[in-house]
Amino acid sequence: QVQLVESxxxxxxxxxxxxxxxxxxxxxxxxxxxxxxxxxxxxxxxFVAAISWDAGTTYYADSVKGRFTISRDNAKNTASxxxxxxxxxxxxxxxxxxxxxxxxxxxxxxxDFGSWGQGTQVTVSS
Numbered sequence: 001q002v003q004l005v006e007s008x009x010x011x012x013x014x015x016x017x018x019x020x021x022x023x024x025x026x027x028x029x030x031x032x033x034x035x036x037x038x039x040x041x042x043x044x045x046x047f048v049a050a051i052s053w054d055a056g057t058t059y060y061a062d063s064v065k066g067r068f069t070i071s072r073d074n075a076k077n078t079a080s081x082x083x084x085x086x087x088x089x090x091x092x093x094x095x096x097x098x099x100x101x102x103x104x105x106x107x108x109x110x111x112d113f114g115s116w117g118q119g120t121q122v123t124v125s126s
Contacts, residue, residue, distance in 0.1 A: 009120030033099030
């Protein structure tokens, strides 16, 4: 079973940047859609970005489009989320998760993902 570990969170001023990483164990990582979600205090987990198993398809929440970039390196079993022009409303715990295998369809519901990591806190100060 694939296990995920997120890293790279921290405290940053508005307008700054952070790069989150998701490290996966297991040889089957490359077959999964990878997704980044976030959960602010008192709110439900929400979709941020996702990438297909072959990195051929990427899609984003409207709130982060043009500011965030998702990528993956199947040779290294890693996925990343580059976050630029951060805003205070981006403050949340960020999670990576595994989605459906060998699919290029768009999945934006947390119910379509699993094997969540422990999360990494991102705090953006104004």
